[in-house]
Amino acid sequence: MRRHIVSVPVGPEAVSRAREAVAGRFGEVGVAPGSAFADVVLLVVSELVVNVLRHAPRSSAAVVGISAGAGQLVVSVADAEPQFPALRPGAMGAGLQLVAELAAEYDGDVGAEPAVDHDGKVVLVRFAMPT
Numbered sequence: 001m002r003r004h005i006v007s008v009p010v011g012p013e014a015v016s017r018a019r020e021a022v023a024g025r026f027g028e029v030g031v032a033p034g035s036a037f038a039d040v041v042l043l044v045v046s047e048l049v050v051n052v053l054r055h056a057p058r059s060s061a062a063v064v065g066i067s068a069g070a071g072q073l074v075v076s077v078a079d080a081e082p083q084f085p086a087l088r089p090g091a092m093g094a095g096l097q098l099v100a101e102l103a104a105e106y107d108g109d110v111g112a113e114p115a116v117d118h119d120g121k122v123v124l125v126r127f128a129m130p131t
Contacts, residue, residue, distance in 0.1 A: 001067060001068070001069035001070075002028055002029050002067060002068050002069065003065060003066070003067035004021075004022075004025045004028065004029070004065065004066050004067070005063060005064070005065040006018070006021040006022075006063075006064050006065075007061045007062075007063050007064075008021070008049065008061060008062045008063075008064055009060065009061050010052065010053060010056075010059055010060055010061055010062060014049050014052070014053060014062060015045075015046050015049045015050060015053075018045050018046070018049045018062065018064045018077075019042050019045055019046060021064060022041065022042065022045050022064060022066050022075070023038070023042060025066055026038055026041075029066055029067070029068035029073060030068055030073075030129060031068075031073065031129075035130075037106065037127075037129075037130050040102050040105070040106070040127075041066075041073065041075060041127070043098075043102065044075050044099050044102055044103070044125050045064060045075060045077070047095040047096070047098060047099050048062075048064075048075070048077035048099065048123055048125070049062050049064065049077060050095060051077075051085070051093075051095055051096065051123070052077060052079045052081075055081060055083075055085070056079035056080060056081035056120075057081070058079075058080040058081050058119075058120070059079040059080040059081060059120070060080070061079075062077055062078070062079055063076075063077070063078040063079075064076070064077050065077075065078075068129065071128060071129050072108075072126055072127065072128060072129060073126070073127045073129050074124055074125065074126050074127075075124070075125045075127075076122050076123065076124050076125075077122070077123050078115050078118075078120060078121065078122040078123075079120050079121065080115075080118060080119060080120040081120055081121065082114075082119055082120055082121060083121075084112045084121055085112060085123065087100075087110060087111065087112060096110065099125055102125075103125050103126065103127055106127040106128050106129075106130065107127070107128040108125065108126040108127040108128060109125075109126055110123065110124070110125050110126075111123075111124045111126075112124065
């Protein structure tokens with residue numbers, strides 16, 4: 001299992017910083033830079049960090065993680081907001097619906113769980129690694 005985490009301060013450059021940090025680890029987690037899959041992963045990171053900016057007013061940072069192992073890639077974004085997103089079809093906002101559709105294209109899914117080391121939650125997006 002290879003895992004990388006970066007804390008991105010909430011602010012106007014949060015999305016670009018998160019994308020740069022994740023893209024900088026692609027080679028280490030087995031994602032081909034510039035591939036269609038890499039583009040999907042970066043779009044998911046963007047959408048999840050935008051959700052922190054819009055829906056997590058208690059958060060001073062978004063903690064973005066990327067991990068790979070057992071044929072799976074997981075993108076995680078943690079914030080300090082305890083309210084979980086609606087993950088039922090038809091109840092999700094447009095951004096999270098897009099994330100769910102992108103994950104499904106790679107036999108993946110979207111979930112959320114309480115954060116372990118702080119108040120708040122972690123949104124997890126799982127993908128089967130393309131061969």
